[in-house]
Amino acid sequence: MNLIHRVRAIKQLNEDTFLMTIEAPEIADTGKPGQFVNVKCGGPHAYLRRPFSLCRIDRERGTFDIGVQIRGRGTEALSRFCENDPIDIMGPFGNGFSLNREDRRIAVVGGGIGVFPLLQLLREHPASEKLTLLGFRNRNQVVLEESFQNKSDELVVATDDGSYGARGFVTSLLESKLEESPVDRVFICGPALMMKHAVEICKAKSIPCEVSLEERMGCGIGACLGCACKVRLSDDWDYAHVCKDGPVFSGESIVFQE
Amino acid sequence: MENKIDLAVNIAGLSLKNPVIAASGTFGFGREYSAFFDLSRLGGIAVKGLTLLPRKGNPPPRIAETPAGILNSVGLQNPGVHAFIDDEIPFLRRYDTAIIANASGNTVEDYEEMVRILSEADVDAIELNLSCPNVKEGCMAFGSTASGIARVVSRVRKLCKKPLIVKLTPNVTDICELACAAEAAGADALSLINTLLGMAIDAKTRRPILGNVMGGLSGPAVKPVALRMVYQVSKAVKIPVIGMGGISNGTDVVEFLLAGASAVMVGTAGFVNPYAWVQAIEGLEQYMVENNCWSVSELIGGLIL
Structure with a gap:
């Protein structure tokens, strides 16, 4: 699986939010609404990848957009990417x-x-x-x-x-x-x-x-069991994982934390 | 030139085609990463920590990023040892790689029962988890004293029909004392280090980031500590040591072998780079070619002082 793709465009939406267009024909081809990609943001302090949902897919051009708000180390590093920079992205993941x-x-x-x-x-x-x-x-x-x-x-x-x-x-x-x-x-x-x-x-x-959830993720593919969320079972509850069982869940199934 | 490099290692009767094992808790039961590479490339897979009954694990958030590492407080979420045997071993056996079952328990009797069950299962070795920092009972409670380790290991030793690896916690004053206790009680090999107990706080909300307040630190951040402990322990015991802690590439593997490890486990690095395991093997091989090394055994404990 090729993880290295290319930034095609960056469009500022407001002071701290931007849209990044990425050329990745395989992801654009198979990606579904509600799925996400896991992006290596780089920078000295963003060790883990960051998940971003697919915001807009252009299958003809083989590109997709992600919306990013600068909130921490990862998104800060991501904001420094420029047009034509290579970018390491895994996905699409999740159910949609x-x-x-x-x-x-x-x-x-x-x-x-x-x-x-x-x-x-x-x-x-x-x-x-x-x-x-x-x-x-x-x-x-x-x-x-x-x-x-x-x-x-x-x-x-x-x-x-x-x-x-x-x-x-x-x-x-x-x-x-x-x-x-x-x-x-x-x-x-x-x-x-x-x-x-x-x-x-x-x-x-x-x-x-249906709700699309966000949680801190480790691997993004269901191996580390990091991104747990509480779901209702018929007479009990369990932890599901946002990256693999979600990020989209039926609204009734989620036990929202107080 | 024909490639005659021998990557194979043998650890207390457990033969591995190469010294790189997927670390427990980072690789599930292999299914997720099988989409990225052929699991048969791995020396072995230490599966997600198992308990007698299914466990739900700890409340979220379970992951916090730290400089060059992560804290986790997953808390041994797993489907239980019987589901592992029924559902996961048949999948893993489709690949030519060693299966290492990682076993945990709340009581000595739990550990005995786990070892009894796993001794009859189709696994190649048992890794006794005496070091998980994220559960209230068992595990690190036994594993942080020499007497606790001696008690559990000597009891399960009598029942264990597979190579018995004891996984040690670094959250102690003298890890060599624990290593010697495990060796004396009958461990065939040791694996170290499990995660370092740590914590992350959100200054904005003034709350801990992890739902379980504290968690285990892993990733490149812990590598120097892990290397030091592998170095100390491998000098203190005669049984083989499997080293882990922040290994991300072939050079890291070589460093752990030089420090005295006979094999290594790679885990957290795979969250960022799903090919980390394969690249660690390839990097080791390349190092051996460049340094006229024909067998991994030439590197083990080869540190020049």
């Missing part, structure tokens, strides 16, 4: 979102950098009606609005402080939208607390939902 033809109306709910995997989902999902709800902390954090607009029948953006779009949490938007008209499935990705609330809202309406 379900793409059922029976789901005619879907809603995607994204919070912050959790919006990234939802874009490729919207691009590939066969549903005839797609509602997109995106939440950000403030106006400066809003990313990819136009791209989401192009792939949605309806897009609503909310900011926590009301500096752009609707004021408040994206979960409140979800609640009122589902009140207006139900959907067949909801796809959620964002901060843990937001996902927990969104799942509760879907549960109350008996609408199936």
